[in-house]
Amino acid sequence: xxxxxxxxxxxxxxxxxxxxxxxxxxxxxRPDLRWPFPERMADRLTGKRVMQLRRRSKxxxxxxxxxxxxLIHLGMSGRMLVSGDPLGQFVHAxxxxxxxxxxxxxxxxxxxxxxxxxxxxxxxxxxxxxxAETHKLLAVLGPEPLGNDFHEEHLIQAFKNxxxxxxxxxxxxxxxxxxxxxxVCEALFRAKIHPARKAGRIGxxxxxxxxxxxxxxxxxxxxxxxxxxxxFRQADGELGYFQHCFDAYGREGAQCRATDCRGxxxxxxxxxxxxxxxPQCQR
DNA sequence: ATAGGCACCTGGTGGC
DNA sequence: TGCCACCAGGTGCCTA
Numbered sequence: 001x002x003x004x005x006x007x008x009x010x011x012x013x014x015x016x017x018x019x020x021x022x023x024x025x026x027x028x029x030r031p032d033l034r035w036p037f038p039e040r041m042a043d044r045l046t047g048k049r050v051m052q053l054r055r056r057s058k059x060x061x062x063x064x065x066x067x068x069x070x071l072i073h074l075g076m077s078g079r080m081l082v083s084g085d086p087l088g089q090f091v092h093a094x095x096x097x098x099x100x101x102x103x104x105x106x107x108x109x110x111x112x113x114x115x116x117x118x119x120x121x122x123x124x125x126x127x128x129x130x131x132a133e134t135h136k137l138l139a140v141l142g143p144e145p146l147g148n149d150f151h152e153e154h155l156i157q158a159f160k161n162x163x164x165x166x167x168x169x170x171x172x173x174x175x176x177x178x179x180x181x182x183x184v185c186e187a188l189f190r191a192k193i194h195p196a197r198k199a200g201r202i203g204x205x206x207x208x209x210x211x212x213x214x215x216x217x218x219x220x221x222x223x224x225x226x227x228x229x230x231x232f233r234q235a236d237g238e239l240g241y242f243q244h245c246f247d248a249y250g251r252e253g254a255q256c257r258a259t260d261c262r263g264x265x266x267x268x269x270x271x272x273x274x275x276x277x278x279p280q281c282q283r
Numbered sequence: 284a285t286a287g288g289c290a291c292c293t294g295g296t297g298g299c
Numbered sequence: 300t301g302c303c304a305c306c307a308g309g310t311g312c313c314t315a
Contacts (some may be wrong), residue, residue, distance in 0.1 A: 001309060034310090036293070060307080076295075076309055100293085119292045121309060137311090165285070173310080180308055229308060249308095270289065274306085289313080296306085 002074045004058060004145065004178030005221035005242065010080050011055045013235025017082045017111035018050045018062065025106040033102060033117060034075060038126045045105065045126075046069060057141050057177035061132065069129040071137070075121030082235045084111040141177040145214050150176055152208040152272045159207050162199035167270050169199040170210075179214065182227060182249045185276050187214045189248040192258070195275040196268065220245065248276040256280060 002010065026045040028037060038044070048064040055061065060080075061069040068108075074080070083094045094112055095193075103124065105113040115122070119146040127135045142158075143149035158175045159166075165266050169175055170184045179187070188195050190213045193206060222229060226240030229250075234240060243250075248265055258264040263280025 006308075073309085076307070087299065115293095119307090119309095121292065140311095168286090171309095181306060216293090227308075272289090290311090291309105293308090293313105294307090296304105298304090299302090 002078065002226070003180035003183050003185070004055075005060045005224075006226035006240065007060060007074065007178075008055055008222050009226040009240060011053055011060050012073070013082060014060070014080060014113065017084075017107060017109070017113060018105075019052065019053050022047065022049045022108040022113070023064075023105050024108050027104040027106075028283035029102050029104070030211055033120045033121055033122045033124060034073075035125075041124070041126060045070065049165060049278055056138055057144065057173060058180075059138065059169070067129055068126045069132055071123070071125045071132075071135065072115070073123040073137075075117060075119060075123065077119040078115065078117040079233055080115045080235055081116065081233065081237055083114065084109075095103060100219055117171050124145075136272055140174055142174045143176060144174050145178050150211065150214075151212050155211060156204055157209050159199040159202060164199060165196045165270055166193055166199045167195035167200060167275050170214075171273075178218070179280070180273075181273055182229075182246070182247060183214075183221065185218055185249045186217050186247060186283050189258075189277060190217065192282050194279075195270060195277050197283070233234050236265075248278065251276055 010106050023045050026042040028042045046209045048066045050062050051065055052063045060072040064070065085215040098116060100116045100118045101114050102117055103115040132138060143154060154265060159169065162169055167184055170179055172212060187210060191206060191210050193202060216242065221242040224240055224242035227242040228239040229243060251265040252267040254265050256265060261278060261281045265276055266279050269277050
C-alpha cells in the first residue's frame with residue numbers, strides 16, 4: 001500500500017496522538033509480522049515516552065526516551081489508526097477490535113494507536129536511536145527524494161550504464177528511497193519516459209527532469225493526504241484523495257491527459273508488476 | 284557485483 | 300452459492 005506520501009501522511013496523523021506522550025500499555029497480539037518482533041517488545045515500549053516521530057523513506061521511526069527507536073513499516077496492507085478522544089482532539093472513539101489488529105499502543109493521553117495489517121508484510125523492530133542509520137533495513141537506503149542528497153548529478157550517476165528498465169531502477173530503494181509502483185508510474189508519465197526504456201539510454205536532460213518531477217509528484221500527493229486504494233486510510237481514518245489525480249496508474253484504456261496527446265493508457269507487466277503509461281507520449 | 288524471480292500473506296473481484 | 304484464478308501500494312533473499 002503505502003509509498004512515501006502515504007507513510008508521511010500516517011506519520012503526520014500519528015504525531016499529535018503520540019509525540020511527547022507516554023505509552024502506557026502495548027498489546028502485542030502475535031509473535032511476528034514479516035519477521036519476529038524483537039525480544040520483549042511490549043516491555044520495551046511500556047512506560048516510554050515518544051520523543052519524536054520521524055520518517056525515513058517508507059519507515060516511521062518513533063524515538064523513545066529509553067534510547068531506543070521503534071521502527072515501523074506498513075508493508076502492502078498496513079494501517080495505523082488513531083482512536084480515542086480524551087480532549088476532543090481526535091476524531092474517533094475506540095472502535096471494536098478487528099481482525100488483523102496486531103499491535104495496539106495505549107497512550108497516556110487516552111489515544112490508542114492500532115496497527116492493522118491483513119497481509120502481514122509490515123514490520124516492527126526496536127533499535128538503538130544512536131545507531132539508527134546502521135540498522136540493516138535503513139543502511140541500504142538511497143537518498144530521500146525530498147531531501148538535498150537527491151539531485152540531478154546523483155540520478156545521472158545512478159542511471160549511467162544501467163541496462164535495466166528505468167521503471168525498476170526507480171523502484172530500487174538503493175537509488176532513491178520512497179517511491180513505489182504508483183509514484184514511479186506517475187513520475188515517468190510526467191517525464192514522458194517509457195517505463196521499459198533502459199535507464200542508461202536516457203539523455204541527461206531527461207534524467208535531470210526526473211528530479212523536480214519526482215519531488216512534485218510526491219509533494220502533491222502528501223498535500224492530498226496520500227492515495228487511497230483498497231484499504232489505505234490516514235491515521236484519523238480519512239481517505240487520501242491523490243488517487244483522483246493519477247494520470248497513468250490504474251487508467252488502462254483511458255484517454256491520455258497530456259496536452260495535445262490522443263493516446264490511450266496501456267498496461268504492461270515488468271518484473272511481475274503493472275506499469276501504466278501512454279505509448280503515444282512516453283518514449 | 285548485479286539482475287531477475289520467488290517468497291512471504293490475506294482479501295477482493297470477476298468468470299464459470 | 301461455490302470454486303478458482305488472478306490481482307494488489309513492498310522488499311529481502313536466493314540463484315544464476
